[in-house]
Amino acid sequence: MLALFTWSDLFATPLAIVIWLSLVIGLLMVLLFAWTSDQKAIGVAKDQLKAHMLAVRLFQDQISVVMKAYGRIVRGTGRYIRLAFKPLLFVIIPITFLIVEVDRYLGWTPIETAQSFLVKVKTSNPDALNEVALKLPPELVASAPPVHVPAENEVVWRVTADKIGAFDVNVAASGQIYTKRVVVSPGISRLSLERLRAPLWQRYFSSAEPELQDGPVSSIAVTYPTRSLRFAWMDWNWIVLFFVLSMIAGFLFKEILGIEI
């Protein structure tokens, strides 16, 4: 079918979420940009950039004028970026947190029933590899013996899910039990790719679970399949699509609202 997307995509699908989110964020960012930036200075900086570009065209046979105009374009661009930097400071933090959070829902798809996936356990030293054992709930079944990768201090199990639900996988080592949540679902769920022991910032960007307790196991990861969105006859990572759509929305709203960007 030659369509950008189907009508059902407009409601409660990952694509719909990305589109609506892009529109809302595009609008909010434009408003924030207008509020936090020096609109007059940005207007002047942009106009001067355009003037220097026109100078290149108007005086194209005078190489010294062209080169001077090019130098002014570089300086003008620097001035423009400096003016755009202040709004950028206001934007970068909330957007980063928003993307991290939305990524937990849209970055990967949950495991589906009968689909095999890997559970990877990393230990703090190679000696601990032999002590690690995997204890699965009844709904999950190991479909192959564990593979030890000493070079990476890692043990990998291939596992298959029988039922839909959220299950805890237990890893036993040195008498301690380490737990990791696995989600088996056909829809959109909040996923945590790994559970680990690491500083807060590092954990925040890749895990949605509490820190692992002290012991030989340093992380437990589940290989959820990455999600791609079909849009405009192409498969997209949601962040790339969000980038494109929010930019388009932003440029549309800035025209409507008469805001200099």
Next chain:
Amino acid sequence: MSRDGLKGSIGRVSRRLSVAALLAALLVIAFPVPSHAYAGPGAGFAVLSSFWTLFVAFLYSLYALFTWPFRHLWRSFRNRNAYGKAKFKRAVILGFDGMDPELAERFINEGKLPNMAKLREKGTFRRLRTTYPAISPVAWSTFMTGVNPGKHNIYDFLARDLSSYLPFLSSAEIKGPKRQLKIGKYVIPLGKPIIKGMRKGTPFWHWLAEAGIFCSVIRVPVTFPPEKFDGVLLSGMCVPDLKGSQGTFCFCTTRMSNDKYREGGVRVPMQRENGLLRSYIPGPEDPLDSTKELRVNFEVRPNGKTARIDVDGENFTLKVGEYSEWVPVKFKSALGMGAHGICRFYLKELAPEVGVYVTPVNIDPARPDLPISHPVTYSIYLSKLYGPYATLGLAEDTWALNEEVLDDDAFLAQCYQNHEDRERQLFDALEKTKKGLCACVFDTTDRVQHMFWRYLEEDHPAARGVPLAQKKEVIQDLYGRMDRLIGRVMEQVDDDTLLMVVSDHGFKSFARCVNLNAWLYENEYLALKEGKTESRDWFEDVDWSRTRAYTMGLNGLYLNLKGRERYGIVDPSEADALKQELSAKLNELVDPVSGKVGITGVFECDAVYRGPYVDNAPDLLVGYGGGYRASWDSVTGRVTPGVFEDNVKAWSGDHCIDPRLVPGVLFSNQKIAEEKPAIVDVAPTILQLFGLPLQKHFDGKAWKLAESA
């Protein structure tokens, strides 16, 4: 909390937020995670816009850089070294419209114009003979083409329609698009308006450009519509406003009056509503329905000694006696059509009555609806570089001062705002034209002298009752300002540059008006309809079946010639005799009040002009004496009782008189041998100095430099 206090608090909060955001951003940067590197559209805008600009500029300049040798080779081959025979690599011509040689000399001798004195001493200072008549569009057309008006077809601002005796602009004709779609009462234009330049002849910069010499031409009169050539040009005098007129201001006021302004302006009522005042700016006619006028509404909110004005999404606050910046306005029609303009607001009064003056709506140089430059992007370039600027040909609103809507100070402020824009444009052109021609005309000299001459004379009728000392220095200050401009240009001029300062005419007092139509009526050359003793504008009450001669415009006198004018009665075989009769009677016409000669010369156009367009010329040119000029009524074809009257308008100096009395100036940094140079000589002189052959049709002769004389 006061407005300033609130602003300060917001500023402090904003600064703290900025610091917090900066710290947070640094934290994010300190712990980078590649998959989350994108930080939203804000960053995207900044990166994408600037990157795109840089990228395009880079590509283009790369293209320009790499193709330059080939283009240079091609041009060298084609032009066989354009500057090979040139005496100078650059010519800079500063046109000071109306600079008077007598005043210049007086101020130089008083030591007030050091830069002009330097030019006089080391180079040249001469009186520059002007054209017949000494009117700017005529003289500047001759300046650029090197021919007499009989070859360039400009004889006045106005020309007459032979079938209706009505005037039309002599320099350009603007018509609607060729194709239109009519739906009921609506007419949808299918195309752009047709603009036809009426000035004939070829400006000398076209010959230079053809030879490969780059030219920057700024605001030379009668360059609208701009013609194509290999250079840049910004059109000057004769560019219309958005209404298509030569400048129509509007005065929005709560004062009740049914009076109409004689020329150049409209009065618009301002309505009060709960402390708010509403009015509008009249614009061009609706392109879909010519019976309607497009408008832009605005609101005024008085607040003590200031008022906030909201117009077209913009708002600004003005004090009484203050101008706004240029404000963009869009006159919207249906189907997304409309016109883009810019105007300035001036808060004239706030209590008890409210009055807002709005300048004529200029064509927006950043979005020109009509071409005002060549290439079209040149006006856009200047607007982006320095901001909006006046594009109207007669940008200084002399009518508003004449009608006492603006006072002297407001008018001067407007003149010098425009002048500063022009100076910036000149210096940009100088920077961009290291080789070639750079010509720029300044109108300020003309407008200020027109309006402030009254303060130079003890008994000028327009200054009676005004303390003379009040504005006595205005014209002297003007000359000083122009002198400083010359000084700054001289700093950028090397020995390999020819600098010329020229004016198209000088100036004299305009204290007494001569209504030539009244004289023609009194002497039975012009007849009025039965029972009439006067005629309204444009000969409304003239009986053409009994009229032998009439006048309109500033200097032209026309015979009502059979076979030429629609209701002509003068047989061509009698024309010469009639012309001689009129000349004899008008020459040495004496003002009965002062006893002075009001007309010092009457010239037969057949003798003064030669060329293919002589038929469009008036039959006689009337040269008024110093202190005299055609009356305001006579210019518009009105017949009033009495031939002579005082001129009490602010427009108190003029040059539309006997051309022998108002030569222009010629300054140069080179010694020019010619003792009696004329404005018609400029074009051939420039061509010769650049080593180009002179055109056979030129009427002027090239000057020799003193060293080679």
